[in-house]
Each structure stands twice: as structure tokens, then as C-alpha cells.
Amino acid sequence: MTGSAADDPAPVPPLAADSAGVETITPEEELDPGRTALVEHFLDNLGITERHDLYRAILGTLVHMAHEHTDALDLKLASAALAEMAEAFRVFRPYRRGMKVTFFGSARTLAEDPLYRQARSLAERIAGAGWMVVTGAGPGIMEAATEGAGRQNSLGVNIRLPHEQGANPFIAQDPKLVEMRYFFTRKLMLIKESDAYAVLPGGFGTLDEAFELLTLLQTGKAQPAPLVLLDVPDGTYWRGWQRFVDEQVTARGLVSVEDHALYRVTADVDQAANELLGYYRNYHSCRWVGDLLVMRMQQAPTRSQLAELNRRFSDIVVSGLIRPAKPLAPERSDHDHLELPRLAFRFDRIHYGRLRELIDALNRLADAPRAGRPPSPPPAGPG
Numbered sequence: 001m002t003g004s005a006a007d008d009p010a011p012v013p014p015l016a017a018d019s020a021g022v023e024t025i026t027p028e029e030e031l032d033p034g035r036t037a038l039v040e041h042f043l044d045n046l047g048i049t050e051r052h053d054l055y056r057a058i059l060g061t062l063v064h065m066a067h068e069h070t071d072a073l074d075l076k077l078a079s080a081a082l083a084e085m086a087e088a089f090r091v092f093r094p095y096r097r098g099m100k101v102t103f104f105g106s107a108r109t110l111a112e113d114p115l116y117r118q119a120r121s122l123a124e125r126i127a128g129a130g131w132m133v134v135t136g137a138g139p140g141i142m143e144a145a146t147e148g149a150g151r152q153n154s155l156g157v158n159i160r161l162p163h164e165q166g167a168n169p170f171i172a173q174d175p176k177l178v179e180m181r182y183f184f185t186r187k188l189m190l191i192k193e194s195d196a197y198a199v200l201p202g203g204f205g206t207l208d209e210a211f212e213l214l215t216l217l218q219t220g221k222a223q224p225a226p227l228v229l230l231d232v233p234d235g236t237y238w239r240g241w242q243r244f245v246d247e248q249v250t251a252r253g254l255v256s257v258e259d260h261a262l263y264r265v266t267a268d269v270d271q272a273a274n275e276l277l278g279y280y281r282n283y284h285s286c287r288w289v290g291d292l293l294v295m296r297m298q299q300a301p302t303r304s305q306l307a308e309l310n311r312r313f314s315d316i317v318v319s320g321l322i323r324p325a326k327p328l329a330p331e332r333s334d335h336d337h338l339e340l341p342r343l344a345f346r347f348d349r350i351h352y353g354r355l356r357e358l359i360d361a362l363n364r365l366a367d368a369p370r371a372g373r374p375p376s377p378p379p380a381g382p383g
Contacts, residue, residue, distance in 0.1 A: 105141025
């Protein structure tokens, strides 16, 4: 049996702090000591002991807004948005350990349209693998995906619009449905909570969602994830879109050729399902620890495989090598998948299309598991 490179890990320099890819803003630091003490006293009286620093930051922001004499309209917007997010967090919280895919597409697609059948078939395949399906809960493609997944495997994030009648019948009145007023909070939940994405043809809203997804993946503002652009056989929607991207965007140098690795265009449901599920065949997850990107996987590369990865992907390593690593201190503190082998390297934080190609290479390792990452079983109910 070939030895794993993780059996004899090269040392990884210790890190002073864990960025985890999150920029933390702490407005309470701008408060004078007296007001900071009042915020602390308020939290203590509420019995808040966990995540004290984050709650303090939120309250500090509110105090700052009050002393800035924030307009009433701005306060109403901030209050409503926070309330919507809090409700969505509550709905999704019981299901966060399970794998999820979000479907996007036109609300105008009719049940007899072949695109409707494509969305329904793909959702059925994904749900059959133990994943949950997240949609905008409306008609058209959203209804097709919910129908394919089944109510028990579906989560919905509906938007209240004057010309639509609410959630589709396959998710309406379900405790796994959240209603929202704002597109930006809705989009946050549709993207934030999922491990994969499927986009079918649609109008301005669908294109907005597709381009925002690509932007988040391209800039590293979202966790790396598979994105499938699904059409029907002989369909021209995504082929026309691809031609526009090639001729008007890539050709002008506005995106890099490598950025095309961030998505897959297909008209085949089997290919789409394999792309979404196969992404987690070996690759598991990643996080930033200081200036290191740590990638967790089911099976570590052998020494020769690691040497080949370093040869192929040296262009995205700022310094040093892609190395095997033991769980680093912040990971141990968070109990963050300590059982998994991992690689660590100083990624340049620019070429996320190449990072996607590295993930694909990890998934193609000869010793990689045949099956995708097993989903955690969903709970019996929202609790």
C-alpha cells in the first residue's frame, strides 16, 4: 500500500491568529469606557455568556447608530433586515449539518416546459443522495425543484412580491419556509446556507443571482462550491450566455480564462448531479488560519501525488509549498474536523479559478473515495 504524505507531515509554522476568512468589525471599540461598561452590564443582566464579544459588537453598532442620529428610514431598514435574518437563521439552524443545494431559475417556467422537468429530475437525484434542496419557494423552476426533492427534503426562502401569490403548494405552510421582504437578505440565505448551486434559465433575477454567485466564488467571499448551469438538450440559453462571456468579457481581459473553472454548463441531468455530488468526493472543506489556507479532505495525497500538485499549482502559492499539516491551534480550539487529513499553503487569495482546479485534482486522486461526502442526517423537525 502506498504511504500517505500525511504520515510524515512537514512542519507548518505556528500562527499568531486565525482570520477564518472573516473580517470582524468591532464598533464598540469606538465607545467611551462608560458606554462600553453599560453594554457589558446589559449583556450580563441578560445572562449572555457565549459569544459575548459578537453580541457586544452588535450592541456597540446600535449605540453608534443612535449617537450618529441615524434617520428613521435607515433604522427601519436595519431593524427589518436584522429581524429577517434572525428568523431565517432560526429556520435553517436545525439543518445546518446536512448538505444542501440551492436551485435558481425563472418563476415563469410552466409545468409542461422541459426545463421544469430538468429541474425536477435534478432535485430528485440530489435529494435521493441525502441532500436537502433550497429554493426561493416560488413558482416555476423553484416549484419544480421543490416537487422533485419532496417537502421533507426542501427548505424555502420566499420573497413577498405584490404580483405573486406566495409560496408554491409543495412548500407552502411548511415550518421549513421563511418569508422575506428584501431581496438582499433572501439572497444571503439562499447562498450562505448551501454547499452547491444549480441555475436554470431565467430572467433578470436569475442572471443577477448567477453573476453574484460567480463574483463571490471568484473573489473568495464564498466558500468554494460547485455551480452548475443547467439547460435542456439542444437548449441555447447557456450557450448564448457562454458566448457573451467568451467574446465580451474574457476576450477583453475582464475575467481570466481560469475563472471558467468556477462553473459547469451542461444539458444532462446525470452530468449535473455528478458535478454537484462529485465535488465532495474527496475534498471536504477549507478555512483560513492566519495567512494559510487549510484544505481538509477524506484521503490525503501520496508523496508523489503531492509533488505533482506542487508542480502544477506553484503559481498560486505565495511562498513555500503545499504541505501536509496537523490540525492547527484555531482548528483544535473549534474542534473543526480534527479527524480529517489536511493540506496547508499560502494561497495568493486571487486565483480562485485555479483553486477550483486544485480541488478537482484532489477529487481525481487515484486513492480518493468513490462516493461523495456523506451528508449528516437531517433532524426530525425544526425543534
